[in-house]
Amino acid sequence: MTSLPEYTEKTLGLVIDLDTCVGCHACVTACKGWNTENYGAPLADTDAYGAEPVGSFLNRVHSYEVQPETGPAQLFHFPKSCLHCSDAPCVTVCPTGASYKRVEDGIVLVNESDCIGCGLCAWACPYGARELDQAEGVMKKCTLCLDRIYNENLPEEDRQPACVRTCPAGARHFGDLGDETSAVSQLVAERGGFDLMPEQGTKPVNKYLPPRPKDEQIDILAPLLAPIAEEPAGFLGWLDRTLEKL
Amino acid sequence: MHPAPSIIFFTVFSGLGFGMLTFLGLGKPDVSGFTAFVFFAIAFALAVAGLAASAFHLGNPQRALKAFTQWRSSWLSREACLSVAALSVMAFYAIGVVRFDNRIPALGLIGAGLSLLTVFTTSMIYAQLKTVPRWNQWSTPALFLLYALTGGAFLTGQTSILNWLFPALTLMQIFAWVQGDKLFADSGTTLETATGLGHIGKVRLFEAPHTSGNYLTKEMVHVVGRKHVPILRVIGLLSLSVLPWAGLTLLPFNHVLALVTVLLHIIGAVTIRWLFFAQAEHTVGLYYGKR
Numbered sequence: 001m002t003s004l005p006e007y008t009e010k011t012l013g014l015v016i017d018l019d020t021c022v023g024c025h026a027c028v029t030a031c032k033g034w035n036t037e038n039y040g041a042p043l044a045d046t047d048a049y050g051a052e053p054v055g056s057f058l059n060r061v062h063s064y065e066v067q068p069e070t071g072p073a074q075l076f077h078f079p080k081s082c083l084h085c086s087d088a089p090c091v092t093v094c095p096t097g098a099s100y101k102r103v104e105d106g107i108v109l110v111n112e113s114d115c116i117g118c119g120l121c122a123w124a125c126p127y128g129a130r131e132l133d134q135a136e137g138v139m140k141k142c143t144l145c146l147d148r149i150y151n152e153n154l155p156e157e158d159r160q161p162a163c164v165r166t167c168p169a170g171a172r173h174f175g176d177l178g179d180e181t182s183a184v185s186q187l188v189a190e191r192g193g194f195d196l197m198p199e200q201g202t203k204p205v206n207k208y209l210p211p212r213p214k215d216e217q218i219d220i221l222a223p224l225l226a227p228i229a230e231e232p233a234g235f236l237g238w239l240d241r242t243l244e245k246l
Numbered sequence: 247m248h249p250a251p252s253i254i255f256f257t258v259f260s261g262l263g264f265g266m267l268t269f270l271g272l273g274k275p276d277v278s279g280f281t282a283f284v285f286f287a288i289a290f291a292l293a294v295a296g297l298a299a300s301a302f303h304l305g306n307p308q309r310a311l312k313a314f315t316q317w318r319s320s321w322l323s324r325e326a327c328l329s330v331a332a333l334s335v336m337a338f339y340a341i342g343v344v345r346f347d348n349r350i351p352a353l354g355l356i357g358a359g360l361s362l363l364t365v366f367t368t369s370m371i372y373a374q375l376k377t378v379p380r381w382n383q384w385s386t387p388a389l390f391l392l393y394a395l396t397g398g399a400f401l402t403g404q405t406s407i408l409n410w411l412f413p414a415l416t417l418m419q420i421f422a423w424v425q426g427d428k429l430f431a432d433s434g435t436t437l438e439t440a441t442g443l444g445h446i447g448k449v450r451l452f453e454a455p456h457t458s459g460n461y462l463t464k465e466m467v468h469v470v471g472r473k474h475v476p477i478l479r480v481i482g483l484l485s486l487s488v489l490p491w492a493g494l495t496l497l498p499f500n501h502v503l504a505l506v507t508v509l510l511h512i513i514g515a516v517t518i519r520w521l522f523f524a525q526a527e528h529t530v531g532l533y534y535g536k537r
Binding site: 002003018025028052053054055056057060061062063064065066067068069073074075076078080089092093094095096097098114115116117118119120122123124125126127128131132133134136137138139194195196197198199200201208210211 | 247303312319320323377458
């Protein structure tokens with residue numbers, strides 16, 4: 001049934017640190033690599049070596065420039081994948097029951113053998129977390145690497161989503177956000193983790209950590225190097241005054 | 247949103263078909279024998295062709311039967327179930343009228359109700375989406391119902407009720423446009439809330455995640471053709487209601503006039519339905535610096 005569960009035993013999700021993400025796209029590549037070879041249909045590319053390459057990805061990194069009222073613009077890299085929402089609109093719109101939220105851990109998943117590829121769940125997602133695979137005609141989305149996190153054939157340190165395991169900056173964290181004592185919950189509390197598009201009412205599980213404030217004064221020597229003359233003097237002063245008069 | 251021809255065809259023609267079935271179920275026009283057969287055949291052909299068109303955009307249409315299972319939560323599933331129910335009830339009713347000259351009013355009434363409910367569920371597939379603020383308004387179901395009723399009344403020759411439906415449809419369409427033009431701004435979703443970086447300043451896409459497009463930008467960030475919106479709205483309304491209504495009211499009635507005005511009405515409906523999709527902006531466009 002595509003009704004949402006009343007509660008989930010665990011609330012697994014990601015915490016993404018916008019302060020430390022360096023925008024290397026390693027998580028994008030690791031995700032594509034793992035999820036092409038494992039759970040469900042491979043993430044197909046079409047026209048991969050042609051003029052218009054297009055492919056399915058479960059995780060993408062955007063970069064945004066933010067212009068404060070004063071001072072220089074700041075640049076942030078912004079990884080985005082499924083947020084495994086508590087009130088996931090992509091689940092309830094599904095006509096076949098292929099899209100569902102797991103009671104045991106809260107992962108939002110697609111049962112590909114039931115998916116008719118109508119695309120309505122992708123329309124219902126405000127974040128663009130779902131992409132219809134052009135080769136298989138089924139909806140693809142982040143599985144939170146459920147075939148890694150529960151995989152006892154992997155060494156313990158590898159039992160995390162591929163994106164988290166590969167991140168060289170430690171900008172991605174995985175854990176149970178329903179458990180207040182978990183490391184990820186404490187990180188969110190400490191750093192003021194926030195939801196994307198809270199006004200959409202989706203109650204995302206994944207949280208984003210805000211960038212730490214930039215230092216006001218980057219160059220500590222600058223105040224000591226006050227300009228010698230505020231007003232131009234000599235020939236330049238004469239030129240300035242003459243041009244003003246024209 | 248991408249204005250896929252299959253979806254435009256589906257919504258326009260299934261609406262016309264179920265609109266016709268609504269009037270036929272109410273015994274308007276009160277026909278029997280071969281004339282009734284022609285009316286029912288056109289209505290069923292439109293409704294079924296429309297529904298079949300919707301299957302063309304499925305990635306795996308061979309599993310379409312599974313779409314009848316989730317009626318408790320999904321509007322799309324409800325639409326599938328109701329359309330089959332409406333067509334089945336109306337088929338029995340039609341056999342009675344055409345074959346046995348026996349109109350069962352109660353069955354027709356149920357069929358008419360189910361036909362209108364089907365159109366309502368179609369409209370709710372779009373109206374339920376908070377992600378597309380332009381569609382997420384009460385006038386979306388009202389409009390779809392008025393389109394179906396107007397087209398149905400037109401194709402079954404109910405000229406007296408058309409004098410009410412044409413102005414109602416025109417005014418409701420204008421209202422939906424005026425409202426729709428403001429709804430994205432009213433929804434409060436901006437690139438600032440989408441990234442959570444608004445407390446620092448104004449956010450702008452610096453670099454997209456990839457150089458070419460993707461499924462999301464193709465499906466939900468359709469910006470082509472939007473510049474012609476004002477002229478297309480005028481052409482659409484003229485063709486949809488103003489000219490057909492004027493033609494039916496002012497000119498002496500004959501079958502050529504009826505055919506021309508019906509075709510104009512359908513061209514208008516298709517044009518405006520194209521706009522319904524092409525103009526609709528999805529929140530995901532914000533992440534890509536487009537709307």
